[in-house]
Structure formats: C-alpha cells, structure tokens
Amino acid sequence: MTKIKDIKPTEVWQVFDQMLAIPRPSKHEEKIRDWAVNFGKNLGLETIKDEAGNVIIKKPATPGMENRKGVILQGHLDMVPQKNSDKVHDFTTDPIEAFVDGDWVTANGTTLGADNGIGVSSALAVVASKTLKHGPVEVLLTATEETGMDGANGLKAGVLNGDILINLDSEDEGELYVGCAGGEDATALFSYSEEEVPAGFTGITLDVTGMKGGHSGMDIILGRGNANKVFFRILDAAYEKLGARLASIEGGSLRNAIPREAFGVLAISEASVGDFAALADEIAETIKKELAATEPGLKVVVEPAELPAALIDEKTQVNVTAAVLACPNGVIRMSDSMKGLVETSTNLAIVKSDAEQKTIFCAALMRSSVDSAKEYLASRMKAVFTLAGAEVAFAGSYPGWKPNMASPILKTMQGIYDKKFGKIPEIKAIHAGLECGILGGQYPHWDMISFGPTIRFPHSPDEKVNIETVQKFWDFLVATLENIPEK
Known part of the structure; x- marks a missing residue:
C-alpha cells in the first residue's frame, strides 16, 4: 500500500x-501550533506566535527575487472533527488514519483534515524548500477557523509586510476564487421542566443515521437531508398519532456541518x-424517496x-418540534450576479438537550454574500424560535469578501495557468466562509x-482529496x- 509521505509531490x-499524526480539532490546537512554531524555527526563520494563536513564518526572497512584491500564503491550522457513530476515535489524542483509495486520499471513518491541511502543508513546503524561486514570503497559519475564525479576527495590523x-x-x-460569503451564528435555547x-409507558430509542452530511457552505447546494429535520418529522407524527414523548435528543455536533445523525x-x-416502529419505517421510506x-x-x-x-x-416538546420543522434550512436564494452560486443559506446544525441544565440548545450557521439578506434571514430565524418560546x-458575524475583477494577481495567475495547463481557470466566488474578508479588513x-x-x-x-490535483495545485x-510582479 502506498504510504502518504511517498505520494508526489x-x-x-x-x-x-x-500533520496527520498531530491532533488539531478546533479549540484544541496547542499541539499543532507548537509543531508549526518548531517547523519555522528549525528552518532558522523568523517565527511568531501571536496572542490570537496564529503562527507566522517569514522567509526572505531568494537571490535575484528581492524586488518582487511580498506574498502571504495563508491557511488555517484546525480541522473539523467528524466521525461515524461506530468509529472509536478521540480527535484530541488520536492520529488520523489516512490511506490511499484509488485516485484519492481519505480517512478511516473520520474527517481527513485535507481542509485545510493540504494548504498548510503546501505553504510550509514553500518555506522549507531550498530550490524554489520566490520573492519575500510570509506564511500565516490562523487559529480556530472552523468554529468562528478566531485567528483571523484576532490578527493585528502591521505584523505582516x-x-x-x-x-x-x-x-x-x-478554479480561482475572488469572493466568499459572510456568516453569522444563530442559537436558540429552550428551557423545560421535567x-x-x-x-404503562416504555422506553425506546430513535436513531437517524446513514446520511451524508458535509460542509454547510460547500455542500448545501447538493440538497442533502438534515438529520434533525428527519428526527423531528418522525417525532411530530408519532406524537400526534401515538402520544410519543421525548426524553432527550442529540442531533448534529458542529455548527458548520450538515447534521448526519440524530439520536433520541x-x-x-x-x-x-x-x-411506532411501523410509522418510523413508513416516514423513513417516504423521505428516502424524496431524497433518493x-x-x-x-x-x-x-x-x-x-x-x-x-x-x-x-x-416544550411541542414547541421545539414546531420550531425545528419550521426553521429555514438549506439554500434560501441563489445569486443573481454569478450563475450557480448560492447567495444565502442556513443549516440547522445542532439540536441537543441537557438534562442537568434542563435546556434544549439549537444552533444554525447562516451564510450570505448579501448583508441585508443575511439580516433578513436572521429575523426569520428569530421569529420562528421566539414564537416557540x-x-x-446571534454571534460570530463575519463579513464576506467582495470580488475584485480588476485584481492584478488574478490577471497574473490566469496567464500562468493558461500557459502551464492550456486553459483559462474559472473565476468564482464561494458560498463557504473564507478568512479573506476578515483579513482584508486589517490589511x-x-x-x-x-x-x-x-x-x-x-x-x-x-472527506477525500484528489491526488492528481494536489500535484497540479503545487x-x-x-x-x-x-512570477510574482515586481514592486
């Protein structure tokens, strides 16, 4: 079997x-941060760990390239910790079990961390190289991107040149991306009494599994189902017809992942x-036909x-059920200015009860490239959950990145790609949240x-990454x- 380290490049x-051997889920990035700092220092390069947890490595221009504009290569250190329910894995301690599967690299029952591990690896490969030609290079590795873009928000002006x-x-x-959506977290908290x-009642479990989930920005356009919606759709019918009662619910786990599983x-x-079993099967088969x-x-x-x-x-059970079923979810509107791009969406990512606190917590991540559309979506979310008690x-609002079609680096990279690969790359904006909008505010x-x-x-x-495209990317x-332009 091909080892990961032997793949080209x-x-x-x-x-x-x-990186696969170093735990790095969001909010638990100490080990990967220390590794990145040591990576830069072991190369004899100026290396900074700032107050926000970002790591910055600076490499001077190679001989003859000193007159080129300075480039910042940017990626994020953390990864999304998602695993199948039957997979035993602790993201805070265990390495990722990656393997080659045909033309792809993937992981055994967990996220791979190619998002953004391949980008980070490429940036570090640049500063480690003794043969590449380049002008002044700074590597910016940001902290906790996946759960709030904390590192980007905490970056100080004047640190990078x-x-x-x-x-x-x-x-x-x-594809070359020149814009992205902004986002904001919405949370709703229900308090309940026992x-x-x-x-004459008995206990049962209701488990919704086997769904695909995915990135709530990139994959929201694919029309995948939401495990929270499926769970409460079944509960709603079972309550109305059979008097079923809810004791606990744990649906979804991450604000930026489409929920794949729900357990109650x-x-x-x-x-x-x-x-009840027959009704659950009937509704499941109906949904499978809807989402075939x-x-x-x-x-x-x-x-x-x-x-x-x-x-x-x-x-409270009735109110939570109504709110989950009514909550906006999925693509809300497509972009008028860029074909095939989602303008506004939301993902009801988490519905989770807490027996100790006697609360039910709901969380969604709203995204939009139009600020007013995001604000209107927030008002809809607020209306639904407020009416339900x-x-x-709302928290964690971050701006989008407005496309600049006159960008000099865009023109340069279009020409390079055409010369190297014989075609002009597509120019796109992305519905996911990139850190560019935040970083551009400071710089x-x-x-x-x-x-x-x-x-x-x-x-x-x-999650999987295509091997051939990593070579082309590099x-x-x-x-x-x-070919960076001169100053």
Missing part, C-alpha cells in the same frame, strides 16, 4: 503526513411500540431502551485570491511564486 505530502494574500483554502482545482413518565430517547405506551438522489443510505432504527427517569414537558441570540491594501486542490465532502467522514503555486 513529496514536498507537500511529507508535511501533511506529519506583504502585498498579496494567497489563501490556500479552496476546494476545486482549476414530567413523570406515564404509567423517547417513551411510548407499551401497546404502541409496534405501531442525495440520501440513499438514510437509516432509521427504533430499539427498546430503559425507561427514562423523566420526560421533557409536553408543551426560546431565547434567541485593506492586500490583493487577494484563493485556490486549492480538489477536496470532496469536507466536514464529513467521507505546480501552479510554485509557478505563481516564480
């Missing part, structure tokens, strides 16, 4: 192979257990369980662009650095 894959930002966090080779389980404990009359092209693996399992100690009060809050003079290799299904255990990056 070995400069990139050898660094990525090191370059003129051109090349973001290495896009996921389609052959009720006794009625006499319910109580129902002993006489209705068979009817996107969710063929959807599975709904009903099994006996211990009788729960208490139930969520009936009124929840406390609603408004930067000329910015984003590109990367082909990565599929990021933020899910199906070759393109090297050629770009060799």
Whole structure:
C-alpha cells in the first residue's frame, strides 16, 4: 500500500503526513501550533506566535527575487472533527488514519483534515524548500477557523509586510476564487421542566443515521437531508398519532456541518411500540424517496431502551418540534450576479438537550454574500424560535469578501495557468466562509485570491482529496511564486 509521505509531490505530502499524526480539532490546537512554531524555527526563520494563536513564518526572497512584491500564503491550522457513530476515535489524542483509495486520499471513518491541511502543508513546503524561486514570503497559519475564525479576527495590523494574500483554502482545482460569503451564528435555547413518565409507558430509542452530511457552505447546494429535520418529522407524527414523548435528543455536533445523525430517547405506551416502529419505517421510506438522489443510505432504527427517569414537558416538546420543522434550512436564494452560486443559506446544525441544565440548545450557521439578506434571514430565524418560546441570540458575524475583477494577481495567475495547463481557470466566488474578508479588513491594501486542490465532502467522514490535483495545485503555486510582479 502506498504510504502518504511517498505520494508526489513529496514536498507537500511529507508535511501533511506529519500533520496527520498531530491532533488539531478546533479549540484544541496547542499541539499543532507548537509543531508549526518548531517547523519555522528549525528552518532558522523568523517565527511568531501571536496572542490570537496564529503562527507566522517569514522567509526572505531568494537571490535575484528581492524586488518582487511580498506574498502571504495563508491557511488555517484546525480541522473539523467528524466521525461515524461506530468509529472509536478521540480527535484530541488520536492520529488520523489516512490511506490511499484509488485516485484519492481519505480517512478511516473520520474527517481527513485535507481542509485545510493540504494548504498548510503546501505553504510550509514553500518555506522549507531550498530550490524554489520566490520573492519575500510570509506564511500565516490562523487559529480556530472552523468554529468562528478566531485567528483571523484576532490578527493585528502591521505584523505582516506583504502585498498579496494567497489563501490556500479552496476546494476545486482549476478554479480561482475572488469572493466568499459572510456568516453569522444563530442559537436558540429552550428551557423545560421535567414530567413523570406515564404509567404503562416504555422506553425506546430513535436513531437517524446513514446520511451524508458535509460542509454547510460547500455542500448545501447538493440538497442533502438534515438529520434533525428527519428526527423531528418522525417525532411530530408519532406524537400526534401515538402520544410519543421525548426524553432527550442529540442531533448534529458542529455548527458548520450538515447534521448526519440524530439520536433520541423517547417513551411510548407499551401497546404502541409496534405501531411506532411501523410509522418510523413508513416516514423513513417516504423521505428516502424524496431524497433518493442525495440520501440513499438514510437509516432509521427504533430499539427498546430503559425507561427514562423523566420526560421533557409536553408543551416544550411541542414547541421545539414546531420550531425545528419550521426553521429555514438549506439554500434560501441563489445569486443573481454569478450563475450557480448560492447567495444565502442556513443549516440547522445542532439540536441537543441537557438534562442537568434542563435546556434544549439549537444552533444554525447562516451564510450570505448579501448583508441585508443575511439580516433578513436572521429575523426569520428569530421569529420562528421566539414564537416557540426560546431565547434567541446571534454571534460570530463575519463579513464576506467582495470580488475584485480588476485584481492584478488574478490577471497574473490566469496567464500562468493558461500557459502551464492550456486553459483559462474559472473565476468564482464561494458560498463557504473564507478568512479573506476578515483579513482584508486589517490589511485593506492586500490583493487577494484563493485556490486549492480538489477536496470532496469536507466536514464529513467521507472527506477525500484528489491526488492528481494536489500535484497540479503545487505546480501552479510554485509557478505563481516564480512570477510574482515586481514592486
């Protein structure tokens, strides 16, 4: 079996192979940050760890290239920790089990971390190289991008000296990105009281699994199902027809991942257990037909369980169910200015009860390239959950990145790609959130662009990166650095 470190270009894959062994889920980036700092210092390069947790490595121009504009190569250190429910893996301690699967590199039951590990590896391969030709290069590795863009928000002005930002966090080779959506977190908190389980009731579990999930920005256009919506669709029918009651719910886990699974404990009359299982199967089959092209693996399992100690009060159960079913989810509007681009979307990522606090927490990430559309979506979300009796809050708002079609680096890279690969790369904006909009606020003079290799299904255990495109991505990056304009 081919080892990851032996794949070409070995400069990139050898660094990525090191990253696979180092835990780096969002909010737990100490080990990968220390590794990155040591990487720069071991090369004898100026290396900075700032207050926001970013790592900056500065490499002088190679001989004869001192008159070129300075370039910042930017990626993020953290990765999304998603795994299949049957996979035993601790993202804070365990290495990623990556392997070659045909033309792709993927992982065994977990996210791979190619988002943004390949970009980070490429930036570090540049500063480690003794043969590449380039002007002044600064590597900016940001902290906690996936759960709030903390590093980008905390970057200070004046730390970096370059003129051109090349973001290495896009996921389609052959495309150059010049804009992205902004985003904002919406949360709703329900408080509930406990009720006794009625006499003659028994406990059951309702598990929704087998869905694809994915990146709530990149994959929202694919029309995939939402496990939270499926769970409450079944619960709604079971409550109306059979009096099913909810004891606990754990649906989804990350604000920026489409929820693939939802697990709940319910109580129902002993006489209705068979009817509940039949109803759940019937609704599951209906949804599978509705989502035949996107969710063929959807599975709904009903099994006996211990009788729960208490139930969520009936009124709150009804209100939460109504709010989840009514909550906007998926693509809200497509862009008028760029064909095939989602303008506005939202993803009901998490619905989770807490027996100790007696609360049910709901979280969604709203995205839009139009600020007013994002604000209107927020008002809709607030209306739905407020009417249902929840406390609603918004946080973590970040700006989009407005396209600059007159960008000098865009023109340069178009010409390089055409000369090297015989075609003009597509120019696109992305519905996911890149850090460029935030970074450009601190460094408004930067000329910015984003590109990367082909990565599929990021933020899910199906994540994979295409090997051939990593080579093209690297070759393109090297050629770009060799042809950066003069100051």
